[in-house]
Amino acid sequence: MKTLVRAGALALLLATAAAAPAALAQTQPAGAASMFNATTLNLSAYGETRVAPDKATINLGVVTEAPTAAGALSANAEQMNSVIAALRKAGIAEKDIQTSGLNLSPQYDYVQNEPPKLRGYQASNQVTVTVNDLAKLGAAVDATVKAGANQVNGISFGLKDPSSAENAARLDAVKALSAKAALYAQATGHRISRLVSLSEGGGYNPQPPVPMMAYARMDKAESGGTTIAGGELSVRIDVTGLYEMTR
Known part of the structure; x- marks a missing residue:
């Protein structure tokens, strides 16, 4: 009797295993097989827009030296x-002025075959300034230099929106x-049936700061102020599409 029960259980197990592939085949998505059997076209393209910037970011600073650390910081x-x-005073809001670096370091004089001699201390304070009205950009640079800024490290242009x-x-x-x-379909004797998928890449990336003189033409206008040319920014979008084609 036990032998018969075991034989029946084994037969049931084998029948279940045999039926599993059929069940999996029935649950496969209906469109999967047709997609792999279809003729598809995978392409990429891009679109680019050039637009004038409407804001700028400047990194500038003050470097001072003194015999003592306290003197360098105070100055x-x-x-x-x-x-x-x-x-x-040039119209830059307080929220658009941000300290980006503060350093204090000893300064040494070096003479061959002699130990370094402490000359004093150097203090450096850097601020990042956002200018939301480009008409004020040249005046802001001039004002800071006249007020004591002795470093203008870089400028970048961007878009508010x-x-x-x-x-x-x-x-x-x-x-x-x-x-x-459409060109590929015509060349291969097909027609586009449908767009299966579309993906996007790229987009607007803020411009990294570059050296002031390397980036922008700076001239002295008749008024004596500095003129900075913002030029244009490039905004690029990359897309990739999968098309299904038919004869």
């Missing part, structure tokens, strides 16, 4: 206070992708 603070006051430029680039990217797909 630096006094000079930086004058610089910040000049920025505010890049969404319009990104959307324009998206439209150009999709148009370019569609045109490319």
